[in-house]
Amino acid sequence: MLYVIGLGLSDERDITVKGLDAVKSCERIYLEAYTSILMVDKEKLEAFYGKPVTIADREMVESDSDTILNNAQTVNVAFLVELSIPVETIHNASIMNAIGACGLQLYNFGQTISMVWFTETWRPDSWYPRVKENRDIGLHTLCLLDIKVKEQSIENMARGRLIYEPPRFMTVNTCLEQMLEIEELRDEKAYGPETLAIGCVRLGTPTQLFISGTMEQLLEEDFGTPLHSLVLIGRRMHVMEAEMVRDFCPEKYRAKFDEIYKRDYES
Amino acid sequence: MLYVIGLGLSDERDITVKGLDAVKSCERIYLEAYTSILMVDKEKLEAFYGKPVTIADREMVESDSDTILNNAQTVNVAFLVELSIPVETIHNASIMNAIGACGLQLYNFGQTISMVWFTETWRPDSWYPRVKENRDIGLHTLCLLDIKVKEQSIENMARGRLIYEPPRFMTVNTCLEQMLEIEELRDEKAYGPETLAIGCVRLGTPTQLFISGTMEQLLEEDFGTPLHSLVLIGRRMHVMEAEMVRDFCPEKYRAKFDEIYKRDYES
CATH class of the missing domain: 3.30.950.10 (Tetrapyrrole methylase, C-terminal domain)
Known part of the structure; x- marks a missing residue:
């Protein structure tokens, strides 16, 4: 499953409880980092999730999305929309x-x-x-x-x-x-x-x-x-x-x- | 402090981590219950929060808002906007x-x-x-x-x-x-x-x-x-x-x- 999870507007605690549970179930976590400026450090997110987070910049999203989607048919991955892979969106404020x-x-x-x-x-x-x-x-x-x-x-x-x-x-x-x-x-x-x-x-x-x-x-x-x-x-x-x-x-x-x-x- | 907290769209786990922490700090919790139909039972919310929740229906909000705001200067109350009481809004999806x-x-x-x-x-x-x-x-x-x-x-x-x-x-x-x-x-x-x-x-x-x-x-x-x-x-x-x-x-x-x-x- 690929989870697309909204982080909300400000800090690491703006994620929903549902979103946090999903993140915790994921084997890989990608952080979209070129359409907005994060108000919180990657390190803070990693500490809060207890897991490593990979920054997905424009290059990665546009030229290397296969890496992100790799084996998402079988394991949970947090991030981004793509076809023919089950996707669940967890909404948040914008x-x-x-x-x-x-x-x-x-x-x-x-x-x-x-x-x-x-x-x-x-x-x-x-x-x-x-x-x-x-x-x-x-x-x-x-x-x-x-x-x-x-x-x-x-x-x-x-x-x-x-x-x-x-x-x-x-x-x-x-x-x-x-x-x-x-x-x-x-x-x-x-x-x-x-x-x-x-x-x-x-x-x-x-x-x-x-x-x-x-x-x-x-x-x-x-x-x-x-x-x-x-x-x-x-x-x-x-x-x-x-x-x-x-x-x-x-x-x-x-x-x-x-x-x-x-x-x-x-x- | 009066907290106005968005619950999100679906179930009890759509609240943000920040929102949940605020709820847990509150002495009284009111649930606005007339501008939308809740997709989740009050009992489920109470179990999730570990706290009682009071339904605030139209009568209460329009004729009895003093009850809701009572001593919100000194204790934390979750719910609704009113003047000259500190208010913090915790955004969510809508x-x-x-x-x-x-x-x-x-x-x-x-x-x-x-x-x-x-x-x-x-x-x-x-x-x-x-x-x-x-x-x-x-x-x-x-x-x-x-x-x-x-x-x-x-x-x-x-x-x-x-x-x-x-x-x-x-x-x-x-x-x-x-x-x-x-x-x-x-x-x-x-x-x-x-x-x-x-x-x-x-x-x-x-x-x-x-x-x-x-x-x-x-x-x-x-x-x-x-x-x-x-x-x-x-x-x-x-x-x-x-x-x-x-x-x-x-x-x-x-x-x-x-x-x-x-x-x-x-x-």
């Missing part, structure tokens, strides 16, 4: 539902988008029409921010050197900057500097933090260590949602928040 | 993210809607414009279906008798029937008998089941015991999503599925 902690109702979210880092020559804006669709209807938009784990520099890649850059994660600030840049270019009024938003960072961890304000205001905030996400607030925000979102608005931004709320949301 | 198991990407879902039971005189369709908004953009729609727990009959309510009806849950079939009735009335072409959909039942439990087909076809299916949910598939379904959804389509519906896919999705 940002897609935990984002409800920011005070906005999950019912009122539209499509989720992903934001990648712009480079000199590549500034993709395929997410923009999706944000606009959400905003036109009045829905909230969850923006998930890029992370880079085990990426090679162009030089190292060209020379075939397996040297990797240190992991990095996009901040709320970079995301806001890129979004405002694209709005200025396209000028379709999907949102603007005065659009209300919430920086949601380290969700589900002890240092979880929500800061609300306009996009322009949040540009100046320091949100600290990863992981960061951003929510653009839709026009249909309910008065009870607004009450909670306002609680996350620092004193210095309150007057502006109230002014915009009165102008854009109460009418 | 249908809002676990629905990804049906093969459709969470990124491609629009607003979630709730479907209530129609009565002779009350046939609300405020969800209809929301479905239409999702459909116009091409997004999937998750429909959460009504459940009735500890409801009084009108007669018993009028006579002030605290006698409750047995719990009941809406089936995928009832939801489809009501949706098609409203489409016929409003005729705004938000969807129709040939719209592709997936009945998603008992998500996250060992008897989890997905059946895809047209709304009309699914009307005839027997999905069995609770809980049921329904997904209307949006026009923007990716070819990789379609491949998995097709796997959930029974042989007898396949020809129709392929015909509609060719007509509505491939063009």
Whole structure:
């Protein structure tokens, strides 16, 4: 059996009891380590499980998945989906539902988008029409921010050197900057500097933090260590949602928040 | 401290290790028991926790929340959100993210809607414009279906008798029937008998089941015991999503599925 087990959002104890039992029954345990940055060390997981854990990076998952699936017909292996091997998924929290902690109702979210880092020559804006669709209807938009784990520099890649850059994660600030840049270019009024938003960072961890304000205001905030996400607030925000979102608005931004709320949301 | 702890989707072992530790530290444990039907008995939970569990029904939560919050400033209590008492939320899976198991990407879902039971005189369709908004953009729609727990009959309510009806849950079939009735009335072409959909039942439990087909076809299916949910598939379904959804389509519906896919999705 191959178990695909959700680890939850923060530390080793966010695994479910069912998931932990499954891990303990496994002969091999692989840790997917390139679509998210782990908030907990591999060593901590190993101590908690009482078993060795193998990091499965992009190379392994994309070029060497046979190793992971080897004899999973007969022994238990923890990790990743593949066909014609029995698979059991053990669900857990993810940002897609935990984002409800920011005070906005999950019912009122539209499509989720992903934001990648712009480079000199590549500034993709395929997410923009999706944000606009959400905003036109009045829905909230969850923006998930890029992370880079085990990426090679162009030089190292060209020379075939397996040297990797240190992991990095996009901040709320970079995301806001890129979004405002694209709005200025396209000028379709999907949102603007005065659009209300919430920086949601380290969700589900002890240092979880929500800061609300306009996009322009949040540009100046320091949100600290990863992981960061951003929510653009839709026009249909309910008065009870607004009450909670306002609680996350620092004193210095309150007057502006109230002014915009009165102008854009109460009418 | 008041702990708000997610129990997950299926049985007592879906709680996280962190959640279980919190429960074990609590002097009182309340079980919210009116917005969902528990898939596990209170007795099973009590045996697993080694502690008594109090059912908090609608009456208790709405009229007697002081009992729940009593001295939560000094002792640990497991359950429910309230102001000016320290609260810690322990996240877990919910249908809002676990629905990804049906093969459709969470990124491609629009607003979630709730479907209530129609009565002779009350046939609300405020969800209809929301479905239409999702459909116009091409997004999937998750429909959460009504459940009735500890409801009084009108007669018993009028006579002030605290006698409750047995719990009941809406089936995928009832939801489809009501949706098609409203489409016929409003005729705004938000969807129709040939719209592709997936009945998603008992998500996250060992008897989890997905059946895809047209709304009309699914009307005839027997999905069995609770809980049921329904997904209307949006026009923007990716070819990789379609491949998995097709796997959930029974042989007898396949020809129709392929015909509609060719007509509505491939063009």
